[in-house]
Amino acid sequence: EAGVAQSPRYKIIEKRQSVAFWCNPISGHATLYWYQQILGQGPKLLIQFQNNGVVDDSQLPKDRFSAERLKGVDSTLKIQPAKLEDSAVYLCASSQNRDWATIYFGEGSWLTVV
Amino acid sequence: AQRVTQPEKLLSVFKGAPVELKCNYSYSGSPELFWYVQYSRQRLQLLLRHISRESIKGFTADLNKGETSFHLKKPFAQEEDSAMYYCALSGSTGGFKTIFGAGTRLFVKA
Numbered sequence: 001e002a003g004v005a006q007s008p009r010y011k012i013i014e015k016r017q018s019v020a021f022w023c024n025p026i027s028g029h030a031t032l033y034w035y036q037q038i039l040g041q042g043p044k045l046l047i048q049f050q051n052n053g054v055v056d057d058s059q060l061p062k063d064r065f066s067a068e069r070l071k072g073v074d075s076t077l078k079i080q081p082a083k084l085e086d087s088a089v090y091l092c093a094s095s096q097n098r099d100w101a102t103i104y105f106g107e108g109s110w111l112t113v114v
Numbered sequence: 115a116q117r118v119t120q121p122e123k124l125l126s127v128f129k130g131a132p133v134e135l136k137c138n139y140s141y142s143g144s145p146e147l148f149w150y151v152q153y154s155r156q157r158l159q160l161l162l163r164h165i166s167r168e169s170i171k172g173f174t175a176d177l178n179k180g181e182t183s184f185h186l187k188k189p190f191a192q193e194e195d196s197a198m199y200y201c202a203l204s205g206s207t208g209g210f211k212t213i214f215g216a217g218t219r220l221f222v223k224a
Contacts, residue, residue: 042214101146101204105158
């Protein structure tokens with residue numbers, strides 16, 4: 001079974017620039033998550049999709065972050081404009097309906113904002 | 115408020131020694147508790163969950179609702195146990211989502 005795929009793996013941008021991360025969840029997984037993990041901290045949920053609908057985006061900084069999951073499969077997370085404090089690993093994860101609480105993570109996209 | 119607290123950022127033990135990684139939680143309702151692990155250069159992955167009552171790689175964890183704790187234990191640590199460990203909580207209160215603690219780095223010395 002293929003795991004959660006993410007790209008790019010690494011990205012360095014200047015502040016005020018924009019960046020987009022892509023995620024392909026495990027086939028058949030209806031729930032998709034984007035987590036932000038700042039160095040030394042645990043993953044923080046940014047947004048959770050159920051199919052192509054948003055379940056929770058309460059911690060997504062909507063003035064600069066956006067995410068979409070068209071057709072209920074792939075997802076894109078965008079940051080525009082980036083700030084220094086956005087430097088983090090962005091983890092995409094997915095889970096299936098019959099066991100939504102078991103989360104499968106991708107390898108993460110490492111963002112450095114300089 | 116829902117919260118997961120891991121009081122130790124770093125835990126260092128000798129090979130063969132017992133290890134206990136602490137996790138306390140705050141949740142209004144009946145949560146499901148998990149331990150996730152991240153080995154060097156690998157992705158974050160599920161280690162065990164409390165409803166399974168399993169021992170995975172020699173690790174066990176008991177949910178203590180009175181103390182709101184879910185500590186991870188292993189009687190004899192191995193060098194390959196060195197990793198980052200995250201306690202996590204899932205539940206329906208506030209939406210079906212999972213929140214994570216800050217993590218504890220376990221270092222097992224030879």
